[in-house]
Amino acid sequence: MYEDIDDNWICGRYGEDEPWMLGAVNPPVFENSLFTFPTMEALSGAIPAEDERYVYSRGTNPTVDLLQRKLAALERAERAKCFGSGMGAISATISSLVSAGDHVIVVGAVYGPTTQFLRYLEKFGVSHTTVHTDNPGVLDSVVKPSTRIVYLESPSYMRCGIIDIRAFAGWARDRGLTTVMDNTWATPIFQKPLTMGVDLVVHSLSKYIGGHSDLVGGVVAGSASLVRPLALTEYQLYGAALSAHEASKAIKGLRTLPVRMRAHQERGLQVAEFLAKHPAVRAVNHPGLPGHPGHELARTQMTGFSSVFSIELDTEDRVEAGRFVDSLRHFRVGVSWGGYESLAIAPALTVEESVRATMEIPVGLVRLSVGLEDAETLIADLASALGTS
Ligand SMILES: Cc1ncc(COP(=O)(O)O)c(C=O)c1O
Known part of the structure; x- marks a missing residue:
């Protein structure tokens, strides 16, 4: 057709x-x-x-x-x-x-x-x-x-x-x-x-x-x-x-969707690769990373990866997950995603406990939406919040 x-x-x-x-x-x-x-x-x-x-x-x-x-x-x-x-x-x-x-x-x-x-x-x-x-x-x-x-x-x-x-x-x-x-x-x-x-x-x-x-x-x-x-x-x-x-x-x-998606993909992967190597991060849930359990399957059904993904901090304390988000200077705190601006959210502080359990969301999970700012700026921000700048 x-x-x-x-x-x-x-x-x-x-x-x-x-x-x-x-x-x-x-x-x-x-x-x-x-x-x-x-x-x-x-x-x-x-x-x-x-x-x-x-x-x-x-x-x-x-x-x-x-x-x-x-x-x-x-x-x-x-x-x-x-x-x-x-x-x-x-x-x-x-x-x-x-x-x-x-x-x-x-x-x-x-x-x-x-x-x-x-x-x-x-x-x-x-x-x-x-x-x-x-x-x-x-x-x-x-x-x-x-x-x-x-x-x-x-x-x-x-x-x-x-x-x-x-x-x-x-x-x-x-x-x-x-x-x-x-x-x-x-x-x-x-x-x-x-x-x-x-x-x-x-x-x-x-x-x-x-x-x-x-x-x-x-x-x-x-x-x-x-x-x-x-x-x-x-x-x-x-x-x-x-x-x-x-x-x-x-x-x-829509006019800019294909170019924006390529830019989101590139920045998202750069940020995810940095986080995957960081000792304070337990897991990075980004299907574009070769270490992700669904990566090979994803490559058979997707032609690229957007830039919303989550990380799991090494904590069982939801306050600590919130504190991490608050200490980011460049990522803004908010729901939704997909725009110019990078965003972060700790679902342990917004999603009801029982719902979180059924969705298998750990306490230390933080969702990031990587926007269209420079990846270096975003990585520096995350490094500082994780305490290694
Ligand atoms: C995956 C997904 N599907 C559907 C929706 C609902 O869309 P809307 O907020 O436009 O009603 C959202 C909103 O966050 C979403 O993240």
């Missing part, structure tokens, strides 16, 4: 040669809630296909549509639907696939609020089981006649574990189950799950794709037969629409 187009072109000009764009180097922003029609007949004809016709921007908007076409192409999907946040995309996608009495399998540690949403669904009779394994055969012991979804995230949340995407997607396909995968960490520049058999990919656009910590958005991409129903139902009814203004920022973010 997209054989002749490269990612750099998709991130830039792709989809922008419509006559109504008048050759503008930046596409117009359609800040309209409403689109009118010459007659009642024309309006009534547009409503059943509201994912394709512009009627009202809670459904479809030309600027959002352009972003959707680019994101679908990047993920090699037939369709993509953008949402007002990554969680909007995740919750709508899961809801579209389950009914009361159904069951979801979650593989490994996934983004915390995704698990929270699955717990929330329990009140509607939807259950889930989380399995920490890198062997799809283990899922045979938890699958039920009511299982509908296998939910994946690789690299996994916080500890960057790698699972064999082709093997898990194949296991699910053989049993008629739908796979949904959160691909936010790698971005479609470094990993394309749909080409490995996954059915639906979800992203937070608020991270690398936006790239400037100035927007919140999400997307789901996959076949038209899976995306279209949720675009017409959950998207419309939950009302988690992405605004044209936010979409235009994501379109600008």
Whole structure:
């Protein structure tokens, strides 16, 4: 479908040669809630296909549509639907696939609020089981006649574990189950799950794709037969629409995504290599390091590595983990990631104890998001905080 187009072109000009764009180097922003029609007949004809016709921007908007076409192409999907946040995309996608009495399998540690949403669904009779394994055969012991979804995230949340995407997607396909995968960490520049058999990919656009910590958005991409129903139902009814203004920022973010990802990768690896040699650091969870247990597998399914990873300090004291983060001068303290600025966070001080245990997050874990500053500056900052400058 997209054989002749490269990612750099998709991130830039792709989809922008419509006559109504008048050759503008930046596409117009359609800040309209409403689109009118010459007659009642024309309006009534547009409503059943509201994912394709512009009627009202809670459904479809030309600027959002352009972003959707680019994101679908990047993920090699037939369709993509953008949402007002990554969680909007995740919750709508899961809801579209389950009914009361159904069951979801979650593989490994996934983004915390995704698990929270699955717990929330329990009140509607939807259950889930989380399995920490890198062997799809283990899922045979938890699958039920009511299982509908296998939910994946690789690299996994916080500890960057790698699972064999082709093997898990194949296991699910053989049993008629739908796979949904959160691909936010790698971005479609470094990993394309749909080409490995996954059915639906979800992203937070608020991270690398936006790239400037100035927007919140999400997307789901996959076949038209899976995306279209949720675009017409959950998207419309939950009302988690992405605004044209936010979409235009994501379109600008996409223009530099391939070059930013290369720069993030380079800096992230330089910082990780420094930390891997430091005696005060027990472990560095970065799948781009040859010593990482998932490194070889990662190289068979990813073309690069982003720059969010975690380190494990030699401590069982959460206050000490917090003190380390506080003593960094260049890394700022904050949630999220994927922008210019480098960030650090100690989850032992923000994630509830029981949740931390299920996600296998040790007390001394610190997550770093390496931004676009010089690696030397960041390394000097870390060396000083670790007490060796
Ligand atoms: C891996 C991952 N998926 C999904 C989300 C949710 O995205 P949003 O914050 O845009 O709702 C996040 C946010 O931190 C995330 O880290």
